[in-house]
Amino acid sequence: MDLLPAAIIILAASSLGIPLFQLLGDKKSKIPAYILIAVLTVSLVLIGANTIWPTTETSFGGLLGSDALGGFFALVTLGMTLMVVVASISYIRNANSPIYYGLLSFTALGMLLLSYSQDLLMLFVSWELMSLPTYALAGYDKKRAQSNEASVKYAIIGAMSSAIILYAISLTYGLTGTTQIIPAVRALASQPFNPLVSVAVILFVAGFGFKMAIVPFHMWIPDVYEGAPTTVSTLFASATKSAGFVAAIRVILAFATVYVLTQNPLFTLANVIAVLAVLTMTLGNVAALTQKSMMRLLAYSSIAQAGYILVGFVAYAYSPLSSTATIGMTGVLFHILNNAIMKGVAFLAAALVLLELKRGDLQAYNGLGKRMPITAFTITIAFLALAGVPPLSGFWSKLLLFLSVINGPFAWLAVAGILNSAFSLGYYGWVIKRLYMDEPESAEKVSEPLAFVIVFAVAVGLIIGLGLFPQIVTNFAPSAVKNIFPG
Amino acid sequence: MSYLLSLLIFIPLVGTPFVYLVGRRNKHAGIYLTLGLSVITFLLALYSFWFIYAHSPALGQYALVEKYTWFNFQFIGLDYMVGLDGLSAPLVVLSSLLSILVIIGSRRLIDHHEAEYYALLLLFEGSIMGVFLSLNLIVFYIFWELVLIPMFFFIGVWGGPRRKYAALKFILFTFTGSTIMLLGFLYFYLGMPSPSFDIPTIQAMIQNHQIPVGIEYLPLLASFIGFGVKLPVVPFHTWLPDAHVEAPAPISVLLAGVLLKMGGYGILRISISLFPQASYEYAWVFLVIGAVTMFYGAIVALLATDLKRMIAMTSINHMGFVLLGAYATVATGSPLGVEGAIFQMFTHGLAIGALFMLSGYVHEQAGTREIPLLKGLKVTMPRTAVLLVLGSAAAMGLPPFANFLAEFMIIAAGISAYSILGVTILVPVITSGYFLWFIKRSILSSPEGSATQHDIPKPDALAIASYLVPLVILMIFSYLIIAPSVPVAQFLAHLAGLRGG
Numbered sequence: 001m002d003l004l005p006a007a008i009i010i011l012a013a014s015s016l017g018i019p020l021f022q023l024l025g026d027k028k029s030k031i032p033a034y035i036l037i038a039v040l041t042v043s044l045v046l047i048g049a050n051t052i053w054p055t056t057e058t059s060f061g062g063l064l065g066s067d068a069l070g071g072f073f074a075l076v077t078l079g080m081t082l083m084v085v086v087a088s089i090s091y092i093r094n095a096n097s098p099i100y101y102g103l104l105s106f107t108a109l110g111m112l113l114l115s116y117s118q119d120l121l122m123l124f125v126s127w128e129l130m131s132l133p134t135y136a137l138a139g140y141d142k143k144r145a146q147s148n149e150a151s152v153k154y155a156i157i158g159a160m161s162s163a164i165i166l167y168a169i170s171l172t173y174g175l176t177g178t179t180q181i182i183p184a185v186r187a188l189a190s191q192p193f194n195p196l197v198s199v200a201v202i203l204f205v206a207g208f209g210f211k212m213a214i215v216p217f218h219m220w221i222p223d224v225y226e227g228a229p230t231t232v233s234t235l236f237a238s239a240t241k242s243a244g245f246v247a248a249i250r251v252i253l254a255f256a257t258v259y260v261l262t263q264n265p266l267f268t269l270a271n272v273i274a275v276l277a278v279l280t281m282t283l284g285n286v287a288a289l290t291q292k293s294m295m296r297l298l299a300y301s302s303i304a305q306a307g308y309i310l311v312g313f314v315a316y317a318y319s320p321l322s323s324t325a326t327i328g329m330t331g332v333l334f335h336i337l338n339n340a341i342m343k344g345v346a347f348l349a350a351a352l353v354l355l356e357l358k359r360g361d362l363q364a365y366n367g368l369g370k371r372m373p374i375t376a377f378t379i380t381i382a383f384l385a386l387a388g389v390p391p392l393s394g395f396w397s398k399l400l401l402f403l404s405v406i407n408g409p410f411a412w413l414a415v416a417g418i419l420n421s422a423f424s425l426g427y428y429g430w431v432i433k434r435l436y437m438d439e440p441e442s443a444e445k446v447s448e449p450l451a452f453v454i455v456f457a458v459a460v461g462l463i464i465g466l467g468l469f470p471q472i473v474t475n476f477a478p479s480a481v482k483n484i485f486p487g
Numbered sequence: 488m489s490y491l492l493s494l495l496i497f498i499p500l501v502g503t504p505f506v507y508l509v510g511r512r513n514k515h516a517g518i519y520l521t522l523g524l525s526v527i528t529f530l531l532a533l534y535s536f537w538f539i540y541a542h543s544p545a546l547g548q549y550a551l552v553e554k555y556t557w558f559n560f561q562f563i564g565l566d567y568m569v570g571l572d573g574l575s576a577p578l579v580v581l582s583s584l585l586s587i588l589v590i591i592g593s594r595r596l597i598d599h600h601e602a603e604y605y606a607l608l609l610l611f612e613g614s615i616m617g618v619f620l621s622l623n624l625i626v627f628y629i630f631w632e633l634v635l636i637p638m639f640f641f642i643g644v645w646g647g648p649r650r651k652y653a654a655l656k657f658i659l660f661t662f663t664g665s666t667i668m669l670l671g672f673l674y675f676y677l678g679m680p681s682p683s684f685d686i687p688t689i690q691a692m693i694q695n696h697q698i699p700v701g702i703e704y705l706p707l708l709a710s711f712i713g714f715g716v717k718l719p720v721v722p723f724h725t726w727l728p729d730a731h732v733e734a735p736a737p738i739s740v741l742l743a744g745v746l747l748k749m750g751g752y753g754i755l756r757i758s759i760s761l762f763p764q765a766s767y768e769y770a771w772v773f774l775v776i777g778a779v780t781m782f783y784g785a786i787v788a789l790l791a792t793d794l795k796r797m798i799a800m801t802s803i804n805h806m807g808f809v810l811l812g813a814y815a816t817v818a819t820g821s822p823l824g825v826e827g828a829i830f831q832m833f834t835h836g837l838a839i840g841a842l843f844m845l846s847g848y849v850h851e852q853a854g855t856r857e858i859p860l861l862k863g864l865k866v867t868m869p870r871t872a873v874l875l876v877l878g879s880a881a882a883m884g885l886p887p888f889a890n891f892l893a894e895f896m897i898i899a900a901g902i903s904a905y906s907i908l909g910v911t912i913l914v915p916v917i918t919s920g921y922f923l924w925f926i927k928r929s930i931l932s933s934p935e936g937s938a939t940q941h942d943i944p945k946p947d948a949l950a951i952a953s954y955l956v957p958l959v960i961l962m963i964f965s966y967l968i969i970a971p972s973v974p975v976a977q978f979l980a981h982l983a984g985l986r987g988g
Binding site for chain 2: 323326327330384387388390391395399402403406407411414415418419421422423425426429430432433436437438469470471474475478
């Protein structure tokens with residue numbers, strides 16, 4: 001039996017129901033948070049069961065297909081949303097909590113639908129369902145000018161990217177007569193070469209690129225991540241970013257399976273993505289090195305991580321359906337999962353520091369190992385994993401990504417990626433140095449709320465666990481990779 | 488006992504969190520727990536060394552091999568594989584012995600965050616065991632990187648005034664080197680007709696001429712960058728003086744005694760044995776780099792005024808011998824060089840360890856390590872002075888310390904490769920020069936003022952003497968180390984000669 005509709009229905013019900021608590025009067029109530037935690041947990045169980053015992057059914061007239069690829073991303077995005085909600089219990093203290101959790105629930109629903117979308121229109125609708133609540137969430141600190149700026153900036157950029165995606169969808173529909181992704185790709189395969197398709201593919205890259213945080217569509221990232229409430233930034237950096245990647249995998253890579261961008265051997269999709277990948281990781285790492293604020297450092301390192309993920313895209317676009325493509329895409333899925341966990345927990349740790357010390361500059365992290373030992377340890381593990389230090393989870397995903405391109409014309413990409421990883425340890429190590437080697441400004445111990453500690457423990461457990469048992473992901477991933485373009 | 492080698496790795500690793508938890512409640516209990524686990528590890532290491540000595544594995548074979556599939560994915564098969572031979576056995580004994588001596592020596596010199604310190608010490612010991620025992624390139628790399636993390640904190644948290652700079656410089660140099668090395672491994676892996684990360688499998692393929700020579704060159708370069716940073720060789724050595732000088736004395740012992748050996752071990756185990764043809768063609772390059780490193784380390788040490796810096800530069804000088812010996816065998820096909828290199832790694836670890844520990848005590852008591860300011864140690868700190876003279880004699884390569892034998896073997900091997908390398912005989916001369924000069928200036932001079940200094944306590948003096956005793960024993964019973972290393976050296980010579988001549 002297909003369990004997907006059940007998950008969709010309970011998430012939709014909670015999205016519509018939670019805001020009603022606002023009418024009951026208690027605007028600081030924690031009940032909406034507990035309801036959302038319960039709903040997300042049940043959805044995760046349903047999706048998990050659905051992913052382990054897959055069905056071939058499609059829901060809603062072929063708009064959604066419950067495949068392994070969708071299941072993977074639904075688990076990642078909803079799992080990260082759950083972490084954000086748990087941490088928010090301690091973080092969002094003085095705000096209209098029913099609205100906050102209602103918006104989070106809508107975003108989760110959008111990401112769930114997006115993960116399973118098999119149709120461009122469904123994909124667009126879920127994309128909007130995911131994005132619109134986040135514009136409001138970014139401005140949730142309504143008395144802080146920075147937060148307002150983040151909201152406006154994000155909304156404008158988001159609207160622009162939506163428009164670009166919509167334009168690409170309309171081009172695709174015009175050329176193929178269908179909005180179903182796989183039939184559209186099949187239709188293209190039987191047509192002669194048409195440059196308009198390349199325009200559509202490039203527009204998709206740009207449109208999804210905004211959410212994925214790839215250069216040159218990254219300008220909004222540092223401002224919005226810094227300005228938005230930090231739990232919301234966590235959602236952006238881990239969950240909605242992953243959702244951007246699933247859209248790109250489902251659309252762009254499906255196209256890439258049968259379609260070359262131009263007849264010119266230089267201007268292929270693999271080459272275009274390879275250049276974007278190098279630019280993204282290099283710019284992200286170089287800019288991160290010079291930051292003075294933790295949020296901005298994390299934002300730039302988030303951009304750099306997107307660059308690593310694109311390496312696997314290159315492997316797929318260069319020779320789809322080959323074994324190196326499977327390795328590369330396994331690396332992509334693994335790294336998206338790792339990035340969501342590592343980056344998510346790093347943001348939440350920064351949120352806790354901001355909450356307790358009221359400061360976000362790197363100076364505030366001096367000697368944190370003495371004042372907030374659990375938080376400091378969590379940041380250390382997350383940063384070492386982000387740099388790709390074994391035996392943590394980030395090592396394996398990077399290994400697979402670089403392995404997928406090293407024996408071919410894109411070997412330079414692996415070299416660039418490895419050098420970037422080494423370089424990134426410069427700023428990660430710098431922060432770890434602050435945590436344990438610099439003197440704190442005051443010796444006073446700072447409390448670490450239970451909600452955060454639980455999230456930290458789960459995330460650190462996952463980072464180490466996936467590092468010791470990478471087969472959990474690598475055994476599963478190839479079946480998800482097959483869903484990109486089934487034959 | 489088939490789990491012996493895994494126990495060597497995992498007793499310290501699993502002990503890490505327990506030492507931390509116990510040490511937070513009771514400092515002394517934590518130290519004794521660390522010491523107990525290290526002693527158990529050392530006894531197991533001795534047993535495994537005896538096992539290698541008694542049942543020396545045949546050419547290209549490993550003893551006590553354990554192999555489990557870690558994970559299989561597409562064409563990537565990854566095995567947890569460990570094994571022991573005449574190359575790794577002495578280093579395993581050395582590492583576990585130095586760990587015990589370092590724990591004893593740290594009691595007085597480390598005075599804050601003890602729980603974290605001893606927990607990291609065990610993490611370090613376990614990962615270094617993993618480096619010396621792994622027979623799978625990726626598992627090797629994982630342990631290799633794991634070593635960096637405790638060392639980064641050792642230097643950065645417990646170090647001297649410029650500790651933060653030194654810690655960051657250390658981790659950036661070594662991490663960059665090792666990521667490049669990993670890239671080389673991946674390139675080599677994909678170039679093989681039937682890819683494998685298992686070192687014995689690759690060696691078998693090389694013997695059967697199944698690996699195209701063309702894919703050896705880039706990985707040789709990449710791995711040499713990784714190992715060269717650790718060894719270190721000129722010009723990748725600049726992290727070393729900072730790290731050694733800033734690290735607390737017990738950690739300098741681990742740095743020089745154990746961490747540098749990772750470089751020498753990697754060159755023998757991987758650079759030469761997996762890329763033998765490329766190594767053979769470019770042996771002269773590595774011989775030149777080795778000789779330059781020896782001279783550079785010796786000359787800079789001559790100019791150093793800080794006692795600890797002088798000892799650190801001596802390490803560079805001595806590790807140059809290892810590179811020279813290793814590639815002398817590649818160039819000539821005579822096993823003498825590799826035997827000398829393995830012997831040199833063992834003896835250097837002990838002699839330099841004693842000197843670093845002593846420099847820590849001198850600094851603690853005299854308040855300075857500047858050689859021109861240290862006067863009349865023979866009067867103010869007689870026990871320390873005696874030990875310093877003995878340690879210097881060992882480092883100079885003076886009989887009856889086994890260092891003499893190791894350096895003699897390497898220089899002899901170097902001459903048989905290229906007679907011009909006979910100039911390296913000058914390196915021990917320079918080394919003796921600066922050590923004797925130091926003894927004259929700081930120990931045999933008359934003390935200034937009447938400042939009384941506490942001498943090193945007797946138990947600690949005994950601990951330091953136990954660095955030096957094995958060196959004397961090994962001078963007489965040198966076959967203890969050399970006999971098991973012969974098959975390794977012959978095997979490396981055989982591999983290098985496969986296509987060379």
